[in-house]
Amino acid sequence: MADEAGYELHIVIFIRSQLDYINSRYIYSLRRFYHHQTFEQFVDDALKGRLKNEKTKRGKIERRQDVFDFWSYFQPLLKARDKGLKVSFLPFRQGDLDPFEQFIFAINLSTELSWKPCPQRHYNRSPGTRGVWLARLLSQLLKERNISPKVIENSSQIILKEEQRQLWRDPSFWGYSRKLTKKVTRHFEKNNAKFAQAAWNCSWDEAFSKSNKAEHRRRSVYTPGSIETEMRMHASAQRLLGRIMRQQSAKKSSPPKRLIDLILPNR
Structure with missing residues (x-):
């Protein structure tokens, strides 16, 4: 072409x-x-x-x-x-x-x-190390309540904005231990x-x-250093979950727009 x-x-x-x-x-x-x-x-x-x-198909492909x-x-x-x-x-x-x-x-x-x-x-x-930890926790809470990530507005920014709000300046996440690094390297080595x-x-x-x-990178992950710290992280996850659930409730309760409203929104 x-x-x-x-x-x-x-x-x-x-x-x-x-x-x-x-x-x-x-x-x-x-x-x-x-x-x-x-x-x-x-x-x-x-x-x-x-x-x-990730779906096994995209359309017919x-x-x-x-x-x-x-x-x-x-x-x-x-x-x-x-x-x-x-x-x-x-x-x-x-x-x-x-x-x-x-x-x-x-x-x-x-x-x-x-x-x-x-x-x-x-x-x-x-997100940095704390952001990744928080994202996994929040994702688990969403799964427990059967909330699909597809219905969450601007989902990719939620954790990033929370990091900014909390003033977190964490190192980048790197999840590999030495043992896991060797496992992955050997798996793909021949090809x-x-x-x-x-x-x-x-x-x-x-x-x-x-x-x-x-x-050669060292493992860089987050683990709460105390019960109090972990409780604060869980509280942050619950707060974000509550915000998402309120947004979903507001969407369900809002009346559907009529076609005339879409065509003439400021009449």
Whole structure:
């Protein structure tokens, strides 16, 4: 289709180590209350090709379940590249480069051009260690009351706003113990070697520089230091739950809008 329209198609994909990618997906899914799994349970599912609360189909299209196995997942693109399609796989933050700069280099543009800075409100923020702990607790409370995350308005911002309200400045969540790090690394080791050779003509370790070694990170999680602290965290979760339940009650009690109200709201 691109050829017919006179365009040259260039597909650029960032590749993150599975350690980094699974950790990120855990935080992403938890802050949206898709589940209340422990990190260890989530990793176990990820190694089996299961993504919590993600449908197996999107319309008539079957979802791939091997999303963390890059050698398998990107076979169609690797084959298309061999046939002439322009495809670039970029190791995420290789050499500590900013991903934007990596992307700009990949499409042969200059980083010295006057690029417009991204407004801070659009930054991709993730909750810290206390936020992740609170998100899991709140997700469990929502599950107990059969409240689907799909009906919660702006669900992804609830924990982030609570962190701001509480003035929490916590380190980033990193759920791996040394044992779990080795388990995940060994699970993908063979196929990562195949993928790196096909994508970059080098080893996986060479593609991901030593400054980007996820397996060297220390575990960073939150555990309440006392019963009083845990009670305060539970109180925060109950308060957020109450707010969500009130919002749901208000939606149910509000009368449905007539078609004329939608067309002429200010008449």
